[in-house]
Amino acid sequence: MIGQRVTRQRTAIGALLDGLGDFRSAQQIHTLLAERGEDIGLATVYRTLGAMATAGEVDSLRTGTGESLFRRCARPSTHHHHLVCRSCGRTVEVQGPNLESLVRSIAAEHGFTDVEHTLEFFGTCQSCASAR
Amino acid sequence: MIGQRVTRQRTAIGALLDGLGDFRSAQQIHTLLAERGEDIGLATVYRTLGAMATAGEVDSLRTGTGESLFRRCARPSTHHHHLVCRSCGRTVEVQGPNLESLVRSIAAEHGFTDVEHTLEFFGTCQSCASAR
DNA sequence: TTGCAAATGAGAACTACTCTCTATAGCGAC
DNA sequence: GTCGCTATAGAGAGTAGTTCTCATTTGCAA
Numbered sequence: 001m002i003g004q005r006v007t008r009q010r011t012a013i014g015a016l017l018d019g020l021g022d023f024r025s026a027q028q029i030h031t032l033l034a035e036r037g038e039d040i041g042l043a044t045v046y047r048t049l050g051a052m053a054t055a056g057e058v059d060s061l062r063t064g065t066g067e068s069l070f071r072r073c074a075r076p077s078t079h080h081h082h083l084v085c086r087s088c089g090r091t092v093e094v095q096g097p098n099l100e101s102l103v104r105s106i107a108a109e110h111g112f113t114d115v116e117h118t119l120e121f122f123g124t125c126q127s128c129a130s131a132r
Numbered sequence: 133m134i135g136q137r138v139t140r141q142r143t144a145i146g147a148l149l150d151g152l153g154d155f156r157s158a159q160q161i162h163t164l165l166a167e168r169g170e171d172i173g174l175a176t177v178y179r180t181l182g183a184m185a186t187a188g189e190v191d192s193l194r195t196g197t198g199e200s201l202f203r204r205c206a207r208p209s210t211h212h213h214h215l216v217c218r219s220c221g222r223t224v225e226v227q228g229p230n231l232e233s234l235v236r237s238i239a240a241e242h243g244f245t246d247v248e249h250t251l252e253f254f255g256t257c258q259s260c261a262s263a264r
Numbered sequence: 265t266t267g268c269a270a271a272t273g274a275g276a277a278c279t280a281c282t283c284t285c286t287a288t289a290g291c292g293a294c
Numbered sequence: 295g296t297c298g299c300t301a302t303a304g305a306g307a308g309t310a311g312t313t314c315t316c317a318t319t320t321g322c323a324a
Binding site (some may be wrong): 025 | 310311314
Binding site (some may be wrong): 044064083097099102103106107111115117118120121124 | 133194196198215217224226228229231234235238239242243244245246247248249250251252254255256257258261
């Protein structure tokens with residue numbers, strides 16, 4: 001997993017993420033764990049999710065309101081983007097345009113290095129739209 | 133400008149943004165105003181920038197750390213993206229790929245509506261790279 | 265079984281932002 | 295010019311989300 005030790009907390013967080021298809025906030029994950037009877041500190045949830053995101057084991061993104069969302073992705077290593085429902089978090093992986101060459105050319109053109117990009121799509125999914 | 137009244141505060145914020153090419157946070161703008169002798173409340177800076185962003189008078193984006201940055205753009209109405217230096221905020225407007233048709237097709241494919249997208253580039257500019 | 269560093273948890277702290285409420289001040293009418 | 299209405303401003307409290315601190319616990323190699 002992340003560090004060197006396998007703990008009850010990390011195992012529980014990993015297991016929860018495996019059974020969860022959609023993006024969830026750290027707070028939601030904390031609540032879901034509590035509902036499963038896993039009493040894990042919020043700080044530990046944040047720490048673990050952060051470490052997993054750094055290790056590339058989960059994908060993370062930020063909503064327009066500044067909240068971080070996490071999700072275990074089917075294809076963690078390959079580059080992809082997400083279409084996320086802004087009300088329920090339902091997530092679809094989408095194959096974005098290939099931006100690698102664009103990134104390289106704009107970086108070179110303007111003398112920038114270490115250029116990263118963020119591309120995410122937010123919308124309202126069918127069931128949330130009809131629920132309204 | 134935004135609402136109906138022209139106030140000292142709004143004029144000062146507008147003038148500052150005009151002389152500023154790069155993305156700045158609300159807090160930085162507040163500090164810059166104070167350095168110019170404009171004693172304007174932080175809440176007013178936030179309110180004004182928020183209103184300007186809603187009105188399309190300034191562009192806003194969020195950094196990876198969840199901070200909102202603001203900038204008066206050369207082409208406010210036309211759709212464009214930004215390459216932003218993560219240490220000094222230096223900004224270049226870039227012509228991104230045309231995502232409109234992609235957005236429409238993925239929205240239709242997955243039954244999503246009101247789909248928006250965010251695409252920003254963050255890097256290190258030449259002077260910040262050599263300063264290190 | 266022991267020792268020790270990694271990991272946890274509770275709660276304080278922090279950051280960025282928003283709200284509340286009273287005072288101030290644009291600006292159209294006179 | 296001045297009056298009056300009400301949009302706007304400012305101070306400071308409040309909020310949400312996240313991170314830090316530090317004492318305690320625990321995984322795991324020896």
